[in-house]
Amino acid sequence: MSQELPVTPEAEVVTIFTPVNLVLLSLFLYLLFTRLRPTPTPVLANPEPTVFRTFTPKTLLPYNGVDNPSVYLGVQGKVFDVTAGKSFYGPGGPYSNFAGRDASRGLAKNSFDEEMLTDVNEKLDLLEDLNDEEKGSLRDWKGHFEGKYMLVGRLVNEGSDEAKEAGL
Incomplete structure (x- = not known):
């Protein structure tokens, strides 16, 4: 004999x-939170604006990562800001x-x-003696x-017209 239990409304909740x-x-x-939260304003590594300018070998020298936090180097008359690669070009780097x-030669x-x-x-190296592979x-x-x-x-020579024009 089986007895069924009565179904009550509480059991159906x-x-x-x-x-x-x-x-x-x-x-x-x-x-939802990660998508809608405000993103923080990025902080620039170099807050000072960089202005294209003329350098001589002497005025470029302080940008070595020791005397100045920025690291610049010259290649065939152009000066590049390599601060982002400071682990390579800065103090202790290869x-x-x-x-x-x-750095041209x-x-x-x-x-x-x-x-x-x-x-x-001395005057900038004109690199006239480079062979084809080196060029x-x-x-x-x-x-x-x-x-x-x-x-x-x-990057220009000290005393050149370009240097005088730039006030160097």
Whole structure:
């Protein structure tokens, strides 16, 4: 003999607050929050505006990452801001001897030796003795810098018309 239990209205109540629904609701609210929250204003690494200017070897020298937080280097008469690559070009980096200097000869010859750098008291190296392979290497390096770093100036000889025009 089986007896059936009577069905009461309380037994038919279905709640939407199940553990699964609460997890889904929490996930929905989190995603909604992440999409609608205000994004913080990005802080620029170099808050000072960069103005294209003329450099001589002597005026470029302080931009070596030690005397100045910015790191610049020259390649074939162009000056690039390589501060974003400070781990490479700044103090302690593998290319640090190029910081604040004309790196053209060293890049062309794929050499980081100090003798590849022109003395800041001498005229810029015209690189007339480079062979075709070295010219190609320099062209590739220059393209790399043009594609990756901001051009901030031109590098001219001390006492040249361009330097005098710039007040150097």
